[in-house]
Amino acid sequence: MSPIQIIQKSEAxxxxxxxxxxxxxxxxxxxxxxxxxxxxxxxxxxxxxxxxWTLLTGVHHEDQPEMSGIRQALTGSLFVCAICGxxxxxxxxxxxxxxxxxxxxxxxxxxxxxLVDLNITNLAGVPSIVYGILGLTAFVYMFGxxxxxxxxxxxxxxxxxxxxxxxxxxxxxWINFPASDRFQTIYHFKEPIxxxxxxxxxxxxxxxxxxxxxxxxxxxxxxxxxEGNSASIFxxxxxxxxxxxxxxxxxxxxxxxxxxxxxxxxxxxxEAIRAVPGSLREAAFGMGANRWQVxxxxxxxxxxxxxxxxxxxxxxxxxxxxxxxxxxxGGVLGTTSGLTGLMDKAxxxxxxxxxxSGDENAGFEHLSAAAIIVLLIVLVAxxxxxxxxxxxxxxxxxxx
Amino acid sequence: MAMVLQPERMEMEQQIKSSAESTSAESTSxxxxxxxxxxxxAVSIKSFSAFYGDFQAICxxxxxIAAKTVTSLIGPSGCGKSTFLKWINRMNDMVAGxxxxxxxxxxxxxxxxxxxxxxxxxxxxxxxxxxxxxFPKSIFDNVAYGxxxxxxxxxxxxxxxxxxSLQKAALWDExxxxxxxxxxxxxxxxxxxxxxxxxxxxxPQILLMDEPCSALDPASTSRVEDLIYELREQYAIVIVTxxxxxxxxxxxxxxxxxxxxxxxxxxxxxxxxxxxKKQTEDYxxxxxx
Numbered sequence: 001m002s003p004i005q006i007i008q009k010s011e012a013x014x015x016x017x018x019x020x021x022x023x024x025x026x027x028x029x030x031x032x033x034x035x036x037x038x039x040x041x042x043x044x045x046x047x048x049x050x051x052x053w054t055l056l057t058g059v060h061h062e063d064q065p066e067m068s069g070i071r072q073a074l075t076g077s078l079f080v081c082a083i084c085g086x087x088x089x090x091x092x093x094x095x096x097x098x099x100x101x102x103x104x105x106x107x108x109x110x111x112x113x114x115l116v117d118l119n120i121t122n123l124a125g126v127p128s129i130v131y132g133i134l135g136l137t138a139f140v141y142m143f144g145x146x147x148x149x150x151x152x153x154x155x156x157x158x159x160x161x162x163x164x165x166x167x168x169x170x171x172x173x174w175i176n177f178p179a180s181d182r183f184q185t186i187y188h189f190k191e192p193i194x195x196x197x198x199x200x201x202x203x204x205x206x207x208x209x210x211x212x213x214x215x216x217x218x219x220x221x222x223x224x225x226x227e228g229n230s231a232s233i234f235x236x237x238x239x240x241x242x243x244x245x246x247x248x249x250x251x252x253x254x255x256x257x258x259x260x261x262x263x264x265x266x267x268x269x270x271e272a273i274r275a276v277p278g279s280l281r282e283a284a285f286g287m288g289a290n291r292w293q294v295x296x297x298x299x300x301x302x303x304x305x306x307x308x309x310x311x312x313x314x315x316x317x318x319x320x321x322x323x324x325x326x327x328x329x330g331g332v333l334g335t336t337s338g339l340t341g342l343m344d345k346a347x348x349x350x351x352x353x354x355x356x357s358g359d360e361n362a363g364f365e366h367l368s369a370a371a372i373i374v375l376l377i378v379l380v381a382x383x384x385x386x387x388x389x390x391x392x393x394x395x396x397x398x399x400x
Numbered sequence: 401m402a403m404v405l406q407p408e409r410m411e412m413e414q415q416i417k418s419s420a421e422s423t424s425a426e427s428t429s430x431x432x433x434x435x436x437x438x439x440x441x442a443v444s445i446k447s448f449s450a451f452y453g454d455f456q457a458i459c460x461x462x463x464x465i466a467a468k469t470v471t472s473l474i475g476p477s478g479c480g481k482s483t484f485l486k487w488i489n490r491m492n493d494m495v496a497g498x499x500x501x502x503x504x505x506x507x508x509x510x511x512x513x514x515x516x517x518x519x520x521x522x523x524x525x526x527x528x529x530x531x532x533x534x535f536p537k538s539i540f541d542n543v544a545y546g547x548x549x550x551x552x553x554x555x556x557x558x559x560x561x562x563x564x565s566l567q568k569a570a571l572w573d574e575x576x577x578x579x580x581x582x583x584x585x586x587x588x589x590x591x592x593x594x595x596x597x598x599x600x601x602x603x604p605q606i607l608l609m610d611e612p613c614s615a616l617d618p619a620s621t622s623r624v625e626d627l628i629y630e631l632r633e634q635y636a637i638v639i640v641t642x643x644x645x646x647x648x649x650x651x652x653x654x655x656x657x658x659x660x661x662x663x664x665x666x667x668x669x670x671x672x673x674x675x676x677k678k679q680t681e682d683y684x685x686x687x688x689x
Contacts, residue, residue: 105496277533279529279531279533280533280535280536282491282529282533283529283533283534283535283595283598284535284545285491285494285522286489286491286522286526286527286529286599287522287526287545287546287549287598287599287602288518288519288520288521288522288523288546288549288550288602289519289549290519293549297535297545298535301535301536301537302536396582
């Protein structure tokens with residue numbers, strides 16, 4: 001048998017290939033950087049000059065970009081994001097704990113468990129506008145199960161609202177008193193009732209029959225009405241006033257965004273829980289802890305930095321989403337009364353940017369670029385916070 | 401959740417009381433003679449077999465683990481000694497497909513019984529693992545972990561219990577000034593002694609140790625070995641080890657496992673110097689394994 005002849009590859013060719021590959025990577029990488037820098041540069045040149053105090057404190061004025069600002073959009077984004085976080089985090093972390101720590105043993109349940117696990121991974125890739133449509137049916141209209149909200153009519157199911165009738169007395173003073181039936185919009189005075197003056201003073205109302213003479217003394221006229229005169233209904237809302245369906249409100253928007261980020265929160269939390277070393281679980285089980293105690297005392301404390309990082313990153317996704325908010329709340333640019341409760345509409349930053357950038361007035365295009373800068377700053381701040389939290393926890397756990 | 405746990409805890413306390421009564425009754429009973437030749441049995445294992453799915457890891461093993469002695473389990477890798485150890489406090493429950501037959505009797509408790517409460521079982525059988533695994537909490541909280549799980553206990557009592565446990569584990573002098581620092585700042589040997597302190601804080605009868613020194617340097621190993629030797633005055637200790645010198649140094653009795661069976665079990669001196677079986681002799685003299 002002839003010996004195998006070994007031919008050495010040329011050292012120079014190998015080096016050559018290596019350097020070609022390195023250069024290719026460098027080019028691709030710098031392409032990404034160039035795109036990013038161009039984007040930032042165009043935004044800054046367009047909107048940099050429009051960054052002003054008015055931008056932060058003003059509200060939207062039609063056709064007056066130099067007076068307009070994003071105060072309402074900032075607070076709107078803040079509250080929508082808060083609702084989104086309050087809804088998504090407990091559900092997401094709970095689901096992750098269930099999926100990772102309470103794996104069922106039974107065959108059918110295990111199959112179901114695997115199905116849920118797989119679907120969550122898939123849900124993370126669903127476009128956010130799809131969630132917007134889902135939010136529209138689920139929260140805004142509640143699948144049509146609950147009667148829809150009609151103008152000038154109280155919602156059939158609501159909490160946190162008090163109804164009053166108000167009327168003017170003979171003396172021209174406004175009085176009000178609680179309404180017994182919120183669906184009856186007009187009240188006709190029949191018998192004496194107690195009412196509250198605009199000053200907050202409680203008074204007993206005199207009811208005069210139509211034929212009687214009106215009294216002369218102003219103190220009496222202030223608390224007297226004619227029989228049959230009408231009082232009209234009005235509503236006072238607590239901030240947590242909620243009615244079903246939620247209609248187009250920040251609550252609907254927040255919950256819809258919660259749907260958008262839920263898969264991300266679950267996956268991030270699952271990763272964090274999976275990264276907890278098995279030896280910690282063993283230690284807790286070995287001490288006689290039951291499953292819940294193991295989760296609470298060993299798993300969650302170790303996984304919390306990862307969970308929080310994932311939570312903040314998903315919140316920064318939520319704060320930048322325009323499509324689902326547009327679908328659920330419409331393209332609101334501002335409200336006259338501002339944000340008073342959960343059932344109000346409010347503008348959010350991405351929707352404001354979207355509306356302004358399409359405005360015929362060129363000034364609004366610059367203003368939207370300025371708003372983009374603000375949004376980017378908010379996002380960078382949130383992501384930095386996530387990194388800081390992770391590092392802090394890691395240091396603390398290393399025992400430094 | 402706390403509300404739900406209350407009855408469980410009360411049960412636990414009753415068990416603690418009753419077990420304390422029973423042990424005190426045993427210690428005062430005239431049957432137990434100081435220095436008697438036949439030691440009291442802590443755990444009695446009869447025709448025990450363990451499986452992973454279809455694979456039989458342990459085959460028909462009988463072993464009596466004596467109280468207040470150190471029993472070491474030696475044998476080559478994969479001989480089933482760790483599996484055996486983990487079945488004694490049912491740590492294998494978590495392993496998918498693991499099952500066992502036979503009987504493991506701890507006082508009045510049938511360990512393998514489906515109805516047996518593993519929480520109560522593990523309160524009586526502590527475990528120390530191969531790699532030190534303290535919780536990422538303070539040193540104090542690590543030792544207080546078990547008592548907080550199982551006992552309703554005042555703060556001062558807890559502090560006393562933590563101190564005495566750390567003293568028993570020969571760690572108190574090293575950590576008394578930094579009880580509130582993270583346990584992860586300790587050295588490997590200290591961490592392992594902390595794990596031992598954590599295990600004895602709930603007053604178990606038996607300590608299971610799964611190669612407790614294999615991740616430690618020689619100096620730390622010898623400290624842990626000294627500790628094991630001291631602790632045998634109060635607990636029945638079962639130690640799995642690959643290190644035959646360690647078995648010879650710190651155990652009273654030795655069981656040699658081979659291919660899922662106990663080949664030989666007896667006084668450590670006898671097993672190492674005058675083994676009855678050829679296989680044992682080959683193993684302890686280093687011809688295989």
